[in-house]
Structure formats: structure tokens, C-alpha cells
Amino acid sequence: MEIENVCVIGAGVMGSGIAQLAATHRYQVNLVDINEEILKKAKASIDKNLNRFFVAKNKISNEEADNILNRIHLITNRDEAINDVQIVIEAVFEDMALKQQLLSDLDEKCDKEVIIASNTSSLCITDMAMKAKNQERIVGIHFFNPAPVMKLIELIKGKNTSNEIMDRARQFSKTLNKTVVTVNDSPGFITTRLIYVLCNEAINMKQEGIANTEDIDTAVKLAFNFPMGPLELSDLVGNDIYLHIGEYLSEKLGKNYQPSPLLHEMVKDNQIGRKTKKGFYNY
Ligand SMILES: NC(=O)c1ccc[n+]([C@@H]2O[C@H](COP(=O)([O-])OP(=O)(O)OC[C@H]3O[C@@H](n4cnc5c(N)ncnc54)[C@H](O)[C@@H]3O)[C@@H](O)[C@H]2O)c1
Numbered sequence: 001m002e003i004e005n006v007c008v009i010g011a012g013v014m015g016s017g018i019a020q021l022a023a024t025h026r027y028q029v030n031l032v033d034i035n036e037e038i039l040k041k042a043k044a045s046i047d048k049n050l051n052r053f054f055v056a057k058n059k060i061s062n063e064e065a066d067n068i069l070n071r072i073h074l075i076t077n078r079d080e081a082i083n084d085v086q087i088v089i090e091a092v093f094e095d096m097a098l099k100q101q102l103l104s105d106l107d108e109k110c111d112k113e114v115i116i117a118s119n120t121s122s123l124c125i126t127d128m129a130m131k132a133k134n135q136e137r138i139v140g141i142h143f144f145n146p147a148p149v150m151k152l153i154e155l156i157k158g159k160n161t162s163n164e165i166m167d168r169a170r171q172f173s174k175t176l177n178k179t180v181v182t183v184n185d186s187p188g189f190i191t192t193r194l195i196y197v198l199c200n201e202a203i204n205m206k207q208e209g210i211a212n213t214e215d216i217d218t219a220v221k222l223a224f225n226f227p228m229g230p231l232e233l234s235d236l237v238g239n240d241i242y243l244h245i246g247e248y249l250s251e252k253l254g255k256n257y258q259p260s261p262l263l264h265e266m267v268k269d270n271q272i273g274r275k276t277k278k279g280f281y282n283y
Pocket of ligand 1 (some may be wrong): 015034095144
């Protein structure tokens with residue numbers, strides 16, 4: 001069954017990026033969120049991104065940018081949005097109960113050939129699919145931010161995901177011009193587990209007074225040729241997000257993943273990073 005129409009649920013940072021990416025690759029996209037205001041804001045930000053990063057750099061024409069925007073349809077009624085699509089990708093908040101409920105609703109309402117995918121960055125697909133009847137069609141398709149630019153997709157095979165769905169999800173991901181890696185379901189997959197450990201260990205070093213913030217970041221950037229230091233990155237992603245990931249990983253994988261006490265303290269003091277203008281750096 002060829003994919004022509006895509007539904008993306010959640011029009012935040014990731015959902016709007018995924019919608020832009022899919023529409024750029026000529027899919028018709030139904031973009032869903034809880035109200036029209038959020039959807040309009042998402043479309044305005046896609047418009048801005050297309051102009052700033054693609055039209056202004058002569059990568060696409062004005063006409064093509066308009067065509068991409070016209071392929072994105074804003075819909076608040078989820079039942080309407082899943083009508084006649086071949087894949088649904090959810091990008092709602094990172095919350096297990098919310099995603100479990102959403103996936104089971106989608107499973108109940110989507111035609112049986114439809115692929116149901118989650119863009120979770122850390123939660124186990126198997127647990128997330130637990131409440132759905134047809135768990136074989138539920139798969140993780142993990143995009144990176146910004147989705148239209150980043151080259152990688154992690155494709156996550158839940159315990160019950162079928163090989164056929166994996167193949168179809170892989171083919172779809174490749175049509176988006178991404179490099180795909182396959183991961184057997186595990187908390188944090190490859191990328192989130194590794195980047196969390198790096199950032200959390202840097203935060204432990206900072207707490208132990210091994211080096212100051214700037215020196216930890218400079219050492220990592222120059223020694224490993226990373227574009228950004230771990231403390232800068234934690235501020236960018238949000239220290240609250242890393243705390244949340246650390247709590248989940250330590251619950252699932254053991255105490256080696258326990259979030260640094262300094263990370264707890266910073267979140268308690270609202271030093272979340274760029275979002276609150278205060279974190280390891282001031283903004
Ligand atoms: N931000 C990142 O860098 C990043 C990268 C990869 C994956 N992810 C994952 O992508 C998902 C979304 O993250 P985000 O950063 O885009 O979040 P976000 O907060 O920017 O957006 C989430 C959106 O989901 C909407 N939403 C919530 N419940 C909904 C529902 N029931 N129906 C429709 N819409 C609903 C919200 O209104 C909001 O607009 C999370 O699972 C996150 O872990 C995030």
C-alpha cells in the first residue's frame with residue numbers, strides 16, 4: 001500500500017518539522033493539534049522556516065515553498081484527520097499515559113493497513129503500544145530537531161512490531177531522504193541514552209568541582225570535535241527534559257543512569273536553561 005497521505009498529531013516543535021519535511025517530499029499532510037491557534041502558529045513557523053532556510057538560500061523557489069505549505073492541512077478533529085491516510089505519526093508531549101491512550105484510540109479508529117508511529121525520544125514502544133489491540137503496526141520513528149534538516153532517523157522495533165511494518169516504515173523514512181538505523185526497543189534507544197549519559201556525567205563533574213562550565217564544554221568540543229558542549233546542550237534541550245529522561249532511564253535500566261543531584265537542584269530552582277534564561281549559562 002503506497003503512502004500518499006500522512007497524518008501528524010501534535011504541531012509543536014517536532015510535529016511541525018515533520019509536517020514540513022513530509023510535505024517537502026510531496027506527501028499530503030494532515031496536521032492535528034488541540035486548537036486552531038496552535039495550528040496557525042505552527043503553519044506560520046513552517047512558512048518562516050521555509051523562507052529563511054530554503055528560499056533565501058536558493059534551495060527551493062517561492063512557488064515550491066507555496067506548494068509545500070498548500071500540502072499541509074490544519075485539522076483539529078483527529079477522526080477527520082486520520083481518514084484516508086496511510087501513516088499516522090504522533091508527536092505529542094513525552095508522556096507515557098497520554099501516548100498509550102492516543103495509540104490505542106488510533107489503533108481502534110485507523111484502517112488496519114495504516115502504520116501507527118511514535119516520535120518519542122525515549123519511551124519504550126512496547127510499553128506505549130500495550131493498550132492497543134494491533135500492536136504489530138506500532139513502530140517508533142524517531143526524528144531529530146530540526147526534522148527537515150537532520151539526516152538521521154532511528155527506527156524502533158517494539159517487541160510486537162511486525163517485520164512488514166518495519167519494512168514499510170523504513171521505505172517511508174528513506175523517501176524523506178534520511179539515513180535510517182534500526183534499533184530493538186530499549187529505553188532511550190541509541191541516541192537519547194548516549195547523549196543523556198554524556199550530559200549527566202558532565203553535570204556530575206561540574207558538581208564535583210572537577211572543572212568549570214566553560215572548560216567542560218570547551219574540552220568536549222575540541223577533544224571530540226563536537227559542535228556543542230554537554231552543558232550548553234543541556235541548557236538548549238532543557239535541563240527539565242534531561243531530568244525527566246534520567247528518571248525514566250534509571251527506573252528502567254538501573255542506578256548508573258540516576259540524574260545528577262545538581263540537575264535536580266537546578267530544575268527545582270527553575271534553572272532550566274534557555275527557556276528560563278538561566279541554566280549552566282545566563283541568557
Ligand atoms: N524537541 C525535540 O528536540 C525532540 C526531538 C525528537 C523527539 N522529540 C519527541 O517529540 C515529541 C514532541 O516533542 P516537541 O518538542 O515537539 O513537544 P512540543 O511541546 O513542542 O509539542 C507537543 C504538541 O502536542 C500537542 N498535543 C498534546 N496533546 C495532544 C493531543 N492529545 N492531540 C493533539 N495534539 C496534542 C500540544 O498542544 C503541542 O502543540 C515528544 O515525544 C518528544 O520526546 C522531541
